[in-house]
Each structure stands twice: as structure tokens, then as C-alpha cells.
Amino acid sequence: MISDLARARYDISAFLARRSEWVCRFESRPPIRVREEQISISLEFGKLILTLWGEDFSECWRIEAYEIRGERLILQLGRQPGRAATLEITSDESVEEEEAEKRRRAFADMLGHLIERGLSTRVQYMATHRDDARHLSGIYTRLILARGGERAIAIAVNPGEPQAHVDGMVTAGLIWWDRATNSPQGAEARRLLFFAPRGRAATIARRLTVLRRDGPRLELYEVDESRGALIAVTPFDQGSLFDPRRVRLPRAAVKLPPHPLRDRALALAPGLLRVCRRPDSAVESLRLRGLEIARFWRGRLLFGVGNDKRPLRENWAEFERLVQEVARIRHPESPEKAHPFYRLQAERWLEDVIREDARRVDPRLDPRFLYPQIPAYETQGYGRVDLLGITEDRQLALLELKVDEDAEAPMQAVDYWLRIEWHRQRGDLTRRGYFPGLEIADRPTLVLIIAPFLRFHPTFDLVARWIDRRVPIYKIGIAEDWRKGVRVVFRKRANG
Numbered sequence: 001m002i003s004d005l006a007r008a009r010y011d012i013s014a015f016l017a018r019r020s021e022w023v024c025r026f027e028s029r030p031p032i033r034v035r036e037e038q039i040s041i042s043l044e045f046g047k048l049i050l051t052l053w054g055e056d057f058s059e060c061w062r063i064e065a066y067e068i069r070g071e072r073l074i075l076q077l078g079r080q081p082g083r084a085a086t087l088e089i090t091s092d093e094s095v096e097e098e099e100a101e102k103r104r105r106a107f108a109d110m111l112g113h114l115i116e117r118g119l120s121t122r123v124q125y126m127a128t129h130r131d132d133a134r135h136l137s138g139i140y141t142r143l144i145l146a147r148g149g150e151r152a153i154a155i156a157v158n159p160g161e162p163q164a165h166v167d168g169m170v171t172a173g174l175i176w177w178d179r180a181t182n183s184p185q186g187a188e189a190r191r192l193l194f195f196a197p198r199g200r201a202a203t204i205a206r207r208l209t210v211l212r213r214d215g216p217r218l219e220l221y222e223v224d225e226s227r228g229a230l231i232a233v234t235p236f237d238q239g240s241l242f243d244p245r246r247v248r249l250p251r252a253a254v255k256l257p258p259h260p261l262r263d264r265a266l267a268l269a270p271g272l273l274r275v276c277r278r279p280d281s282a283v284e285s286l287r288l289r290g291l292e293i294a295r296f297w298r299g300r301l302l303f304g305v306g307n308d309k310r311p312l313r314e315n316w317a318e319f320e321r322l323v324q325e326v327a328r329i330r331h332p333e334s335p336e337k338a339h340p341f342y343r344l345q346a347e348r349w350l351e352d353v354i355r356e357d358a359r360r361v362d363p364r365l366d367p368r369f370l371y372p373q374i375p376a377y378e379t380q381g382y383g384r385v386d387l388l389g390i391t392e393d394r395q396l397a398l399l400e401l402k403v404d405e406d407a408e409a410p411m412q413a414v415d416y417w418l419r420i421e422w423h424r425q426r427g428d429l430t431r432r433g434y435f436p437g438l439e440i441a442d443r444p445t446l447v448l449i450i451a452p453f454l455r456f457h458p459t460f461d462l463v464a465r466w467i468d469r470r471v472p473i474y475k476i477g478i479a480e481d482w483r484k485g486v487r488v489v490f491r492k493r494a495n496g
Contacts, residue, residue, distance in 0.1 A: 002065060005048050012041050012066060015073050016089070024052060025088045032057075039089075040338070050075065050087075053340035058306035060340075061085065100160070101138070104128045107158035108141040111195060111223065115154070118230045121147045125185055134179050135407070135459050139165050140172045141195075144186045151188050153180045153216075156195035159225070167203040169194055170211075171411050174466050175459050177216065192216045198224045201233055203415070208235040210414050212468045212495075249423050250280035252371060252433040262286075262296045265303075265312070268323045274352070278373045278384075289330045290348030291341065293322060305341065332483040346403040351386060353486055354399070354450070360486040361399070361450055361476060364391040369435050370399075376419040385416045388434075394441040396424055402451040409457065410464045410473070410494070413447050417471055420445050446472050453477030453489045464494035471495065 002008045016022070016039055025031045032054065040051040041063075048063040061077035064084075068074075073089040105128055112123045124146040130138035139161060143154040155173040157166050173194055180186035192215075196204055201222050208218050220233040256277075265286060266273045275296075276285045286294040286301075294303040294312070302309040303319045305326070312319055328334075329341040330349070336342060351372060358365040366389065374385040387399035398420055400413045421444065423429055429440060456477065467473055475494040479487040 002048060002063065005043055005046070008048055008063070008066060009041055009043055011068065012063070012073065012075075015068055016041070018071075019091055022089050022091065025090070027086050037338070038343075040340075050077065051340055053344055058308075058340045058344055060308070061087075101128075103160045104138070104141065104158055107156075107160075110225065111141060111156050112143075114223070114228060114230060115143070115145065115195075119145075119147075121145045121152070124151075135175055136179065137172055140169060140176075142176050142180070143193075144180055144189070145193070149188075150190070151186055152191040152193055153177050153186055153189045154193035154195065156223070157197065159197035159200070159223075161197075163200065163203075166196055166200050167207075168408055168411075169196065170204055170207045171407055171459075171463055174463050175407075178462055190216055191219060193219045193221065195221050195223050195230070196233075198222045198231070205233055205235045206418060207411055207414060210418065210468050210471055211466050215466065249428045249432050250375065253277045253279045254433070256284070259296075259299065261299065261301055261312075265294060265296070265301060265319070268320055269327055272327055273323070276372060278375075279371065280375055287348065287352065288323065288326050290350070290352040291326060291330055291345050292348075293326055294319070305344070332481070347386070347401050350401050350403055350450075350482060350486075353482060354387065354401070357486075358387075358389060358399075361478075361488065362391075362397070362448060362474075362491070364393070364395075365389050365397060366392050369438075371434060374420075376416045383412065383416065385420065388420065390435055390438065390440065391446070394438055395443045396420065396429075396440060396445040398445050398447050400447065400449045402449065403455060405455055405457040407457045407459050407463070409449055409451075410460060410467060413449055413473065414467060414471060417445055417447050417473075444470060444472055446474065448474050448476055449494070450476045450478060452480045452482060454480060461494070467495045469495060 016036055020036050021033060023031050023033055034052060034054060038053055042049045050061045050063050052059040063075055064078045065076035066073065071091040075087045077085045077087055108126055108128050112126055115121055116123060122145065123143055125144035127142045128138055130136065136142065139157065141156040145152040145154055153176060155169060155176050157169050173192060177192050181189050194204055201220060205220055208220060211218060220235060222231045222233055224231060269288060272288050273286055276287055282297060284296040285292045286296060291305065293305055294301055295309065301312040303312050303322060304310055326341050329336050329339045334342050354361055355370050358367050358370055369390050371388045374388045376383050376385055385398055386401045389397045389399060391397055398416055400409065400416065402409055424440060424445060429435065464473060464475065473494045474491060476491045477489045479489055
């Protein structure tokens, strides 16, 4: 047990102030990366309380013991009798990261030999280090290749990286092309090569089909380390993207009949508590300004924030207090903007504001139709379209929302566009109950990427310009105080 809570709070807070980002590891859970402002240490009712939060999670624990070992903070946590956990907070320069760097360097050396032998091309330049000033990640191997007087730019990723890093190689490659071709070594390059792990290049192959055709020649290879071979992969054309037996668009969610339990819950905050239901789920999410505080399913209601949900039975007073507290804190003029209730699920809050009147974002949108969280399935996982709408002249519109910088935003939106277009061209949306009473126009789906105007990643315009014009993609910057209501600062074609 901690004998001096004030001293413990000081020690832990001083440790966390050393860096702006930390890696948190609970026992038997995948590590999570959090920023300094997503960790709170407070003294409440004679207890030292740790709070962690992110876009889709919130954790609150009592700290029972702690130990600082260099760049590691080890916390013994307790929540209720019989519920305890150990949390380790480490810097980004952990042993795991050092091992990753060794793996990346070894892969780069192997790849260099493989390229020189398999493609009869000399490696003129190779790097794996980070270059934050030029937005170049240390995850990828960057190369400049030479064969005679011809130059080529290349980028690769090793098989030890997660799939998200593999998929992100297209964005990283476009940024590297821009940097490399502005250097004397790569100025005359005419080809851009991508090297992906064997069997994991599907997303890359798909994304390459929507890059502009007046740029460099694009080549994709899978690296088979066991055979010491490079295998050329042809980018998939759109017709071969999906197997219709595996990819089925769920029916549009319909308004369910009244239920006394759900309706009584909604009456606690009329106009604030709203029901949201994904089209592929029977679970109803009760949200207050985008933050889920209850779930309703089969006549049963669970309430709470994050994973800490409990059944609603005779504890209506407790539920009502939660609603009132969330309504007080999750407010544009909140007195506690550092509170998890304010910070959690910011993109869903933005979604809630936009759904009040989508025409504030784009006056062409029909405010009657906005479908949230449409699944966009992939062969290696799935994502969800934030909002799917339609214009007054019946052109589909895909709305992708961001509240933080995300270098992958343009390419992620392209992924979703490919899937929605696949369904549109086959009449799936009408057949599955979307946009009833309307005939969807035979025109490419609009892509509206919406973010506070200072939160677009610095490389957004660079990457978006590579996207073929057949994808009508728009960049919409809104005012930073969007919680008070959406105000568009600029609206422009991103790949004009």
C-alpha cells in the first residue's frame, strides 16, 4: 500500500512529464499507445486514481503500489475486491522498439541483395531511419535504385510489421517519391516500386488502381524470404475486388418500434440522448453527443462508459446521475475539458453535430438520409464508412470524419470509395433498403473528407493529388470550435 499519496502522485506525474507519448501494457492485453494528456493521476476521496482514455476506450483504476525503473513505470492497480491488474508504462524507446529496429535493418540488408540479384538493379541509396522533418517513417525501407542511366524510387516493409503498416506503404511511398525526386540522386526517376511481404499486398494492389495514370510507372512486388524471390503482382482491377458470396451489404437499419425501457432512458435527456444502430447489428447504442453511455438489446439495457457497463434494474438513480454528469461535462462550454467524458470518441461527437444538419458541411446533401457506420469489408479485416449520404440530385456521398491528423486519411477514403462504388454499380444499396424512394444517380460517389482545418496532416494535399480524378474527392476544413456547431472554413477539390 502507498503510505504517502501526495508523494506518489508527484513521482508518477513527474515520470509521465518526461515524454509526450507512452506505451501502456496491461497483463495479457495488446499494448496501447497514448499521449501524455490521455493519462490522468488524481487524488480523490483518499485514493490515488489513474485514468486512461482514447478514442474508443476509457479505463479508471485505483493505484495501490508503484515502482519506477529507469524508463519504466510499473503500477499495481485495483478497481474492486478481487479485480486487480498490473500496468507497465514505458517509453517508445523500449526493448521491443529496439528489436523492431534491428529487424528492419536486417530486412533492408536482405532486400538490397535480393533486388540487386533479382532485378539486376544497383541499390544507390538505402535508409530506414526516421526523418520527422520530411514526414518519413522509420517503419519503411526507402531506396533509390539505378540501372545504367535509369533511376527508380522504391519503398518496402518487412513481414514483422502489423497489417496497418503494410497497408500504409502506399501513402509512405508517395511521400518518399516526392522527397527523393527532389534530390539529385532521384531527380530523373520514372518508376516507383513497392515491396510487400508475401501474401499481404491486397490492399496495396487495390489502392494502386486509383492512382493517377500520368505519374511514374508503378510496380508492386511481394517478397518471399523463404525462397529468396521477388514476385511481381499486378494491381487488381475493380471488377476483381470482391467475392459477392463473401461481401454482402447489410440491410439498412430501420427505426424500431417504441419500447418502454428505451423510451424512459431517452427521456432523461431529450434531444441529447440519441439512438444509433449499425446496419449489421441488432444492438442499439444510446449516445450523448456521440459518447455511448448505454446499450439496448432484446429488452435489456446496460449502462456505463467504455467497458464498465452494468445492467439497469433498480439503479435508475445511478443511471440518471451518469446522464447528468456526461451532459454537464460533454458540452461545448465544458468546465472540465480534460475530463475523459469530454475527450472520448471525438469523431462520434463530430458525427452527431453533422447529423443535425448535413447541409452545413455541403449544401448539396439531402438531410433526410445519413447512414452511419456502413461496413466496408476487406479480405484482411474491415473498416466502416463514417457516414453515407446522398445529394439533392441523387449522387452518393461518402463522409469521412477526422478530428486528429491522419496521414492515411486520403487512402483510407479511397478504400471505402472502392467498396461503395462496387455496391452502387450492382444496385446493392437500393436492393438492401438504402435511400428508399430515390433512384441513385449513375455517377461516381463523392468523397468528402471533413476535419478541423488545422488537423489535416501536412502531407494530405501531397497524397490526395496522386488520386485519379475519377474519384471526386473533396477536402472540407471546419472551424476548430466545431463542438459549438459546424462552420466550413474552406471546401475544395483535393485532386483537381
